[in-house]
Amino acid sequence: MTVGIDIGENAAPGGGRMLVDLEELLATRLLVQGNSGSGKSHLLRRLLEQSAPWVQQCVIDPEGDFVTLAEKYGHVVVEADRSEADLVRVAGRVRQHRVSVVVSLEGLDAEQQMRAAAAFLGGLFDADRDHWYPMLVVVDEAQLFAPMAAGEVSDDARKLSLGAMTNLMCRGRKRGLAGVIATQRLAKLAKNVAAEASNFLMGRTFLDIDMARAADLLGMDRRQAESFRDLARGHFVALGPALSRRPVPVRIGTVETAARSTSPKLMPLPETPAEAARDLILAPLEPEPMRPRPERRPAPPPPPSTNDLLAELVRARPAASGETATPPSAEELAHAAQARAAAIDEILRDLLADPDAAFRSVAVLYQDFLVRLRIKRVPGDAPTLAAFKKRLSVARAGVEAGTIPEESWARAESAAADLPEDIQGVYLLLARAAFEGAPCPPDGEIARACGSRSPGRARRLVQYMESRGHVVTRADLRGQRIVALPDLGVETAPGDPAAWEEPQESGGSDLFAAG
Known part of the structure; x- marks a missing residue:
């Protein structure tokens, strides 16, 4: 149709x-x-x-x-x-x-x-x-x-x-x-x-x-x-x-219905006297009604961290099993603190045992450290990032417990605190060698302590510390380097700056080595 x-x-x-x-x-x-x-x-x-x-x-x-x-x-x-x-x-x-x-x-x-x-x-x-x-x-x-x-x-x-x-x-x-x-x-x-x-x-x-x-x-x-x-x-x-x-x-053609909105048409203005028009426009406005203020609730507290939850579970475990909780003695607290410190030191040593650990960022190492803490079930709150950096610098310096007097090492840490965080580990490495009377660490070891593979960076860091008065370097008759630390009153034994070999991963053999 x-x-x-x-x-x-x-x-x-x-x-x-x-x-x-x-x-x-x-x-x-x-x-x-x-x-x-x-x-x-x-x-x-x-x-x-x-x-x-x-x-x-x-x-x-x-x-x-x-x-x-x-x-x-x-x-x-x-x-x-x-x-x-x-x-x-x-x-x-x-x-x-x-x-x-x-x-x-x-x-x-x-x-x-x-x-x-x-x-x-x-x-x-x-x-x-x-x-x-x-x-x-x-x-x-x-x-x-x-x-x-x-x-x-x-x-x-x-x-x-x-x-x-x-x-x-x-x-x-x-x-x-x-x-x-x-x-x-x-x-x-x-x-x-x-x-x-x-x-x-x-x-x-x-x-x-x-x-x-x-x-x-x-x-x-x-x-x-x-x-x-x-x-x-x-x-x-x-x-x-x-x-x-x-x-x-x-x-x-024409239409039978009309739109609600049409084109504007000219029309005369209303004949309103000027004073009346002024009163109409500028008359005082009625005050707006007061609106009730909405009740502001306080912001909720931030959720507890995973470490806090784990620590709370560890503390609440004896009570949950029905045992009678007794306050620990001073000796028990001291022993627990020593055990905790020893566990943290062991985790740090295991963490740095990986040859690639020296070249990872501090944030990545800290996350790995927190995971290892949970795996080992170390009680108490996890160290903060600042405390971890301090412990990491000591661990990278290779300081063993009992080898250096606590008072001497505290002076070394205090002197290192004036340096930027990425250089503190280098200063402590030199301080450890000086306190032990060991040869001056080579450039490769110094670079590794600051997370680098570049010996040139190690030399620049030593020069930077020397320009700030933290260390003084000199060479003996054989051209080996000696680093003195004026703030501690000690110096290293002579050491060859180039005597360094990159540590190799243990275990495993080269599948492509010639038989």
Whole structure:
């Protein structure tokens, strides 16, 4: 069945009424373009009114202009201020019961409009196959829902809306959905959405880029494109299988319903005396009612660390097993502290036994140290990062318990505290060698103490400490280095700076060694 929809008058000489083949329109879709005030909404309203008795309709209305169709033609107004899941369900019922609707997006911000339109169009698109009845889907201001480029909205909302519009124009025909989209500017509309329309109604436009694109769609040359500037309000150029095989001018006819928002009209200002107008504008404002202050709850305490939880479990274990907890004696406490210190020293020695441990960052070593503490079930709180760095410097210096008097080593640690953290271990290494009367450590060993493989870095560190007065270096008759530590009053024995070999991993053989 062929149904001709009268949208107005063919303005060409000898033209008559301009009829739109509705069945062909459902198969080939329509694109309407025109600047603000060119009459796009008037054209859409004329098309909707004339086709309302013949086909189910859905209008995506960003400004709420088409809700007046409900009064005369029975469209159901769907307010979009609801959840996306609700909009999907409503769209499914719309297709099932073949009810014409106007989806009003008025009052929503740009991103909410895009998400609501995407949800409703997605519900129409995903309806059951049994409900794929013909439907005219009109989207006003389509550049809002299928923008050419990203705007102020989130990428997620843009992708959802653009995907729904693409489905409508590219894949909607087989599901009975015929897209009719209107835009102010073709340059703002995504090309993959506009390219699927086979029918065009081009209204007044002024920008060169929009005129060139409109002329290209209509098969007109550049000189003919200038005519789009001269089109009056409500005048369009039509082309397409449902309209005309050649571009023809069209004057859109009258409509029976009116939009709630109309173009501004000039009207005289109210005759208000100047003093009265001043009183109206500058009258004292009524004080705003006091709002109750919301009760501020204190911030919750930070959650306990894993080490605190483990220590609490260790302390609570005797009570949980039913044993009677007795306060430990002073001797027991001292013995426990010694055992704890010995366990920590053993863990540090095992940690540094790995040849690659010297070249790992302190943060990585500290995490490994905490794991080993939990594995060994060392009681008490774990040492802080600062305490760990201090212990690590001592361990890297290779100091064995009892080999150096505690008072002398305390003076060494106090002198090292004036140096940066990454150099303290080097100073303690030299102090250990001086206290023991050992030869001066070679450059390779000094570099290893500061986490480096570069002997040059070791020499620069020694020179830095010497420039600050912490050490004094000299050479004996054989050219071997002696380092004196003025703050401690000791010096190392002569040592060869180059006498160093990289320690090798023990165990395992070279699979590729020659037999």
